Amino acid sequence: MSKILRHFKKLLRSVPRGPRRNVTGLTLMLLLAGSAVGDQPWESLHGEVHRGEVVPLDTILDWLEANYIGEVLEVEVEREGGYVEYEIKLLGPQGQVVEFEFDGHNGQLMSIEGVRINDMRR
Numbered sequence: 001m002s003k004i005l006r007h008f009k010k011l012l013r014s015v016p017r018g019p020r021r022n023v024t025g026l027t028l029m030l031l032l033a034g035s036a037v038g039d040q041p042w043e044s045l046h047g048e049v050h051r052g053e054v055v056p057l058d059t060i061l062d063w064l065e066a067n068y069i070g071e072v073l074e075v076e077v078e079r080e081g082g083y084v085e086y087e088i089k090l091l092g093p094q095g096q097v098v099e100f101e102f103d104g105h106n107g108q109l110m111s112i113e114g115v116r117i118n119d120m121r122r
Contacts, residue, residue: 055105059107064100067121068100068121071091073090075087075089083104084104084105085101086101086102087102092114093120098112099114
């Protein structure tokens with residue numbers, strides 16, 4: 001198991017259990033593209049979050065939980081140049097998969113793709 005995956009699983013275990021954090025049997029993926037400062041890409045991202053340059057993933061997940069019904073299937077963090085983007089896929093109550101894209105620097109929802117999206121709104 002890679003150091004990144006071990007670290008991410010450790011972080012996930014430290015998050016309180018709840019409907020939005022229950023990812024048993026689901027895929028949770030952390031992808032970082034581009035260059036990073038330090039030994040691992042996640043170290044750079046962690047530093048940016050700590051300094052307030054990037055919105056914490058919890059903030060994005062809290063917004064999704066408040067506005068949409070669904071279970072987290074996948075989380076991707078993509079970096080191109082200095083830009084960070086969160087891509088989160090939710091499994092809806094009718095089995096639909098919907099992808100949400102957020103600006104990592106301000107937390108704004110940029111786009112939604114999928115079917116029966118309105119059926120997932122709270």
